[in-house]
Amino acid sequence: MNKKRKVFSYILMILITFLCVFPFLWMLMLSFKSNADIVASPLSLPKGLDFSNYKNALRTLNFPRMYGNTILVCVISILIELTITFLSSFVISRMEFRSQKLRSLIYGYLILGLSISPFILLFPVYRINVFFDLRGKWGLVMPYVASSISFNTLLLTGYLKALPDEIDEAAVMDGASIWDLIVKVTLPMAKSVVATIVIFNVLYIWNEFPYASVMLRDASDYTLSMGASFFKGTYTVDYGGIIAMSVLIIIPELIFYGLFQKNIVEGMTAGAVKG
Amino acid sequence: MHWLSKKRYKIGLTIPTILVYSVYIILPILIAVRYSFSKYSGLGKPKFVGWKNYIRLFHDPLFWSSFKNTMIMFILAFALLMVLAFLVALLLNQRLVGVDFCKALIYSPAIIAPIIVGIIWVYILDPNIGFLNGLLDRIGLSALKQKWIGGNTLTPYSIAVIYFWQQLGYLVTIFIAGLKMIPGEILEAADIDGARPAQKVMYVVIPMMKTTISNVAVLIITGVFKIFEIVLQTTGGGPNHVSDSLVTYSYSMTFSSSDYGYGMSLATITFIVSLLITGIYMAIFRDKEKKE
Numbered sequence A: 001m002n003k004k005r006k007v008f009s010y011i012l013m014i015l016i017t018f019l020c021v022f023p024f025l026w027m028l029m030l031s032f033k034s035n036a037d038i039v040a041s042p043l044s045l046p047k048g049l050d051f052s053n054y055k056n057a058l059r060t061l062n063f064p065r066m067y068g069n070t071i072l073v074c075v076i077s078i079l080i081e082l083t084i085t086f087l088s089s090f091v092i093s094r095m096e097f098r099s100q101k102l103r104s105l106i107y108g109y110l111i112l113g114l115s116i117s118p119f120i121l122l123f124p125v126y127r128i129n130v131f132f133d134l135r136g137k138w139g140l141v142m143p144y145v146a147s148s149i150s151f152n153t154l155l156l157t158g159y160l161k162a163l164p165d166e167i168d169e170a171a172v173m174d175g176a177s178i179w180d181l182i183v184k185v186t187l188p189m190a191k192s193v194v195a196t197i198v199i200f201n202v203l204y205i206w207n208e209f210p211y212a213s214v215m216l217r218d219a220s221d222y223t224l225s226m227g228a229s230f231f232k233g234t235y236t237v238d239y240g241g242i243i244a245m246s247v248l249i250i251i252p253e254l255i256f257y258g259l260f261q262k263n264i265v266e267g268m269t270a271g272a273v274k275g
Numbered sequence B: 001m002h003w004l005s006k007k008r009y010k011i012g013l014t015i016p017t018i019l020v021y022s023v024y025i026i027l028p029i030l031i032a033v034r035y036s037f038s039k040y041s042g043l044g045k046p047k048f049v050g051w052k053n054y055i056r057l058f059h060d061p062l063f064w065s066s067f068k069n070t071m072i073m074f075i076l077a078f079a080l081l082m083v084l085a086f087l088v089a090l091l092l093n094q095r096l097v098g099v100d101f102c103k104a105l106i107y108s109p110a111i112i113a114p115i116i117v118g119i120i121w122v123y124i125l126d127p128n129i130g131f132l133n134g135l136l137d138r139i140g141l142s143a144l145k146q147k148w149i150g151g152n153t154l155t156p157y158s159i160a161v162i163y164f165w166q167q168l169g170y171l172v173t174i175f176i177a178g179l180k181m182i183p184g185e186i187l188e189a190a191d192i193d194g195a196r197p198a199q200k201v202m203y204v205v206i207p208m209m210k211t212t213i214s215n216v217a218v219l220i221i222t223g224v225f226k227i228f229e230i231v232l233q234t235t236g237g238g239p240n241h242v243s244d245s246l247v248t249y250s251y252s253m254t255f256s257s258s259d260y261g262y263g264m265s266l267a268t269i270t271f272i273v274s275l276l277i278t279g280i281y282m283a284i285f286r287d288k289e290k291k292e
Helices: A002-030 A035-040 A052-060 A063-094 A100-115 A122-131 A136-161 A165-173 A178-189 A191-207 A210-215 A224-230 A239-274 B007-035 B052-058 B061-092 B099-110 B114-125 B131-138 B155-180 B184-192 B197-208 B210-224 B229-234 B246-256 B260-291
Strands: none
Touching (some): A002 B099, A002 B155, A052 A239, A063 A100, A063 A136, A063 A191, A063 A224, A063 B007, A100 B007, A122 A136, A122 B246, A136 A210, A136 B007, A178 A191, A224 B114, B061 B099, B061 B155, B099 B155, B155 B210, B210 B260, B229 B246, B246 B260
16 A cells, blocks of 8 residues: 555656656757758657757857846846845844834835835836936846845845844954954855855846846847847747757756755745745 | 944945835835826826826726736636645655655746746647647647637636746745644644544645645735736737736836836736735635634
């Protein structure tokens, strides 16, 4: 009886996993088929390892540029958001407040963003960017920084609150200034949560499309997801090229996921389980 | 610590976050609501028109069809994810060889760009070049071939299925985290009392997972109202807006038709609908919890 159940569990597990992975395998298979074959006989297997779709994709899209833009926006946004949210979370979780109400008010205000959908913000944010003369890829930085604030605050305050008070007191006794305390004492202790935040936000910015589609006009500013959405904008649809491009965008993401799986899953579930 | 908790430090260190957040998250909502009461095409100044946009919206058949599509997506995705993610979590919470590897694979659709998710599924659901219709042809079931995407009716159902694929692993992980929090003694006690597995799940596991289930429900509700790229890639809301969701319809009114005032009234309503559904769910759930 028990053994039967175990066998059944294994079969089910493998079947479900296969169904979930199948779309990836399918796209990988298609990427080696010619455009004509994809259209004429969708189910046929590729005739061999033909890389011409990849060549087409690399010719049509400026991948180095797209990767460059994405990485640039990513690095700048994350540096800013990490600096400002670490400081504010330090205040919220570690400093003394005469009124506890004020503390929870600031916290509550900053957490509110978790339930705000970006779609109501797109056009107003565009207007605000125009007002500050932030255009093209530079217009993405502030929206990305702002979008991360609620999540970062949730994670950072939760983590910093749990650190023992004695550490701060000892540092202050030794004559540490506020900067020493934050940068030399608290930050090194928060390494793991900072890593989760960085990895989570890299993924968010890498995948982000709605803001990119509103802010980016020039092809020279395109980030990866934006470039991906524009591939089919020609007269005849290059099915082979599109699928090869998708593989080229996914592979680095899957490698990234393989390397930092623990942090990614932790980051994605943290908001859900706590909030 | 007391010595360093000076007012000027506290203000100085929180002000950048509060400023960015207020200007880029809170202020835009107010701006959106203000635009929703005006007519604006991008030239000149917005003209205040009162409730006109909202009256137009209630008489707009495309608004109602995108509302209906969103509800179809919501109900189907909710049912599929709630039930199946929970069952898969029960399955993968057992001690099986290779279970972590399978979990990682099932999770992977959640981390790739949604825009690519849309692209991948075009190659599966497209009526002409897609895998599904090709398969039906091959196994002699051509009669079952459908316009899974791009036709007049099935698109929102297909979007829900794509969304299910994208979110399954993520929600399974959350359910497993909830399952792990159930104390082992309670499950053992149920075993000793001779509970069958199904009974154990119904009367022990589910009642103990209330918080997790509620969190998952809220995640699905807010998630469905963020589905955007998938619709954009599969049909672009077409033909003639029949497959638009609330989000894509408001996006296309705003950015394709440059009818900014009307677009913002759609965005505002969409936002309110998603908050309402979350609110109703929470109200029912909290109520139940109190009674027990």
